[in-house]
Amino acid sequence: MKILMAYSNLPLMMAPAISVGIFHAMCKDEGVEFKLFETTEYSEEYKNRHIVMSRAGANRGIAKDTRDDDYFTIKDPDRVIPDFIETVENFEPDLILVHMQEDVVQMGLDLLESIKDKNIPHITGGVYAMAAPDMLIKEPAVNVVCRYEGEEVLRQAIQAFKNNQDFTSIDGIWWKDANGSVIKNKPAKLTDITKAIPDFTCYENKRWARPMGGRYFQRAISLETYRGCPYKCSYCNSPGTRQLATQLDLGNFMRRKSADIIERDLHSFIDKGVDPDMAMFIDDSFLARPAKEIFEFTDMWSKYKIPFWFNTRIENCKPEYLAALKEAGAYRMTFGIESGNEEYRKTVLKRAVTNDKYREYFGYINDSDIPYSLNVIIGMPFETRAMVMDTARLVRDARGHDGLTLAIWQPYRGTELRDVAIQEGFIEPDHNTPGTGYLDWEQDAGIKMPKPYLQRDEMTTLVKVFALYAYFPDDMWPLIKQAETDEKLRDELMNKYKSEFFGSKYQEGGKTKLAQLNRYCNKHDESASYQFIECRP
Numbered sequence: 001m002k003i004l005m006a007y008s009n010l011p012l013m014m015a016p017a018i019s020v021g022i023f024h025a026m027c028k029d030e031g032v033e034f035k036l037f038e039t040t041e042y043s044e045e046y047k048n049r050h051i052v053m054s055r056a057g058a059n060r061g062i063a064k065d066t067r068d069d070d071y072f073t074i075k076d077p078d079r080v081i082p083d084f085i086e087t088v089e090n091f092e093p094d095l096i097l098v099h100m101q102e103d104v105v106q107m108g109l110d111l112l113e114s115i116k117d118k119n120i121p122h123i124t125g126g127v128y129a130m131a132a133p134d135m136l137i138k139e140p141a142v143n144v145v146c147r148y149e150g151e152e153v154l155r156q157a158i159q160a161f162k163n164n165q166d167f168t169s170i171d172g173i174w175w176k177d178a179n180g181s182v183i184k185n186k187p188a189k190l191t192d193i194t195k196a197i198p199d200f201t202c203y204e205n206k207r208w209a210r211p212m213g214g215r216y217f218q219r220a221i222s223l224e225t226y227r228g229c230p231y232k233c234s235y236c237n238s239p240g241t242r243q244l245a246t247q248l249d250l251g252n253f254m255r256r257k258s259a260d261i262i263e264r265d266l267h268s269f270i271d272k273g274v275d276p277d278m279a280m281f282i283d284d285s286f287l288a289r290p291a292k293e294i295f296e297f298t299d300m301w302s303k304y305k306i307p308f309w310f311n312t313r314i315e316n317c318k319p320e321y322l323a324a325l326k327e328a329g330a331y332r333m334t335f336g337i338e339s340g341n342e343e344y345r346k347t348v349l350k351r352a353v354t355n356d357k358y359r360e361y362f363g364y365i366n367d368s369d370i371p372y373s374l375n376v377i378i379g380m381p382f383e384t385r386a387m388v389m390d391t392a393r394l395v396r397d398a399r400g401h402d403g404l405t406l407a408i409w410q411p412y413r414g415t416e417l418r419d420v421a422i423q424e425g426f427i428e429p430d431h432n433t434p435g436t437g438y439l440d441w442e443q444d445a446g447i448k449m450p451k452p453y454l455q456r457d458e459m460t461t462l463v464k465v466f467a468l469y470a471y472f473p474d475d476m477w478p479l480i481k482q483a484e485t486d487e488k489l490r491d492e493l494m495n496k497y498k499s500e501f502f503g504s505k506y507q508e509g510g511k512t513k514l515a516q517l518n519r520y521c522n523k524h525d526e527s528a529s530y531q532f533i534e535c536r537p
Contacts, residue, residue, distance in 0.1 A: 021198025371509025
């Protein structure tokens with residue numbers, strides 16, 4: 001038996017997908033030949049996110065005169081369909097798995113449409129399939145949708161093919177019969193994530209390369225230790241995924257791996273000849289687990305001291321956790337602020353944490369001296385310009401961070417905030433997130449809201465100058481306001497910002513970062529919640 005994985009992906013989003021690694025491992029275990037076709041390297045422009053973010057002052061990125069093809073192979077996007085057809089004809093798969101993510105769902109549909117005449121069985125799956133199965137199954141090119149998780153569905157499908165059975169009888173899928181009627185099979189059970197050991201050998205070695213914090217890692221591996229998230233953030237699809245598991249009577253979607261299982265997964269890389277120089281934990285919130293498990297992990301990881309990155313919440317960063325994580329090898333962390341307006345964050349985003357609490361924990365995080373970056377979203381429903389300035393002030397209060405991730409909010413299916421946008425008339429019910437690209441701010445400027453809420457041109461402009469507002473003191477904000485429409489002035493201020501904020505080639509976090517910034521701010525008072533006090537850099 002042969003299985004082809006068609007992974008439609010945003011251009012140059014190079015981190016190997018956990019799902020691909022898991023499916024590859026399952027096929028190997030079942031003696032099934034597996035091949036991967038992905039659209040990642042097909043890009044008409046050099047839009048690597050590190051470069052785009054660097055130009056907005058969000059991170060160091062890659063050197064200004066460096067093009068993406070110095071690090072990645074760029075393929076002609078006009079070759080996607082011909083190359084896919086050629087792959088299908090040469091490989092002759094018995095089953096095709098098609099990844100569907102909302103940003104690139106049209107690409108997945110185009111791939112299927114291009115081989116429709118070959119009548120090869122397929123299963124579509126992914127975040128979009130979970131959030132909008134009714135939309136996906138209506139597409140003429142789509143015959144089968146994986147309703148939820150894919151591991152059990154794939155296992156059953158393989159067994160059905162091996163036994164010469166009709167695979168449409170398996171659990172966990174929706175499918176169309178010859179008359180176009182949709183049949184909804186019963187749900188498949190949740191997978192035991194402790195048994196899923198990804199095998200990424202289907203990827204080329206260059207896919208492990210990753211620039212981060214001013215360094216260039218050659219073998220940055222991805223690890224999943226937590227599937228699900230206990231929080232209820234309205235802009236995220238994790239709450240909907242958890243709720244769906246309850247509705248389908250599948251049990252608790254949130255599952256975690258113990259320290260010994262994480263160690264086993266690490267050794268799976270080492271045993272396959274991948275000696276990692278960086279580990280990236282892709283969990284929604286790495287520290288959303290009992291203290292006992294955190295310390296068991298740090299004790300285990302301390303044996304290896306491999307630098308690692310993780311995403312978590314600010315209020316989870318207790319000093320004792322941070323000390324243990326640093327000792328174990330924490331290279332850097334990422335935190336989502338999203339909005340600095342406390343009331344908005346509580347009532348609309350469903351994040352009931354006060355700004356005072358954030359400032360308190362920024363102190364702990366800075367004291368740890370672990371470098372970190374912050375996430376910010378601009379253009380969410382009901383957001384005003386004043387709220388964006390609140391966010392800039394809260395980012396400034398952190399002070400010990402050395403990077404930002406900036407995004408214009410997109411109404412993804414499966415999120416509560418999308419429903420809010422529909423109810424308020426900010427988007428149409430059938431709105432699809434355009435597939436123009438992860439950071440294509442000019443073309444994809446967000447939702448349409450009446451004044452006094454943010455207008456689309458404001459979103460596009462603010463995301464380009466946000467780093468300036470979040471760094472310079474309030475008395476420089478009128479000048480930054482001018483820079484919103486004066487590109488020359490914006491470049492001057494951005495160059496000044498970068499020369500001061502990125503004080504060295506490599507990352508600096510916490511106390512080290514504060515000491516570097518103090519060169520530009522003699523009146524800074526570190527006792528005042530790490531804020532600027534009458535400071536003019």
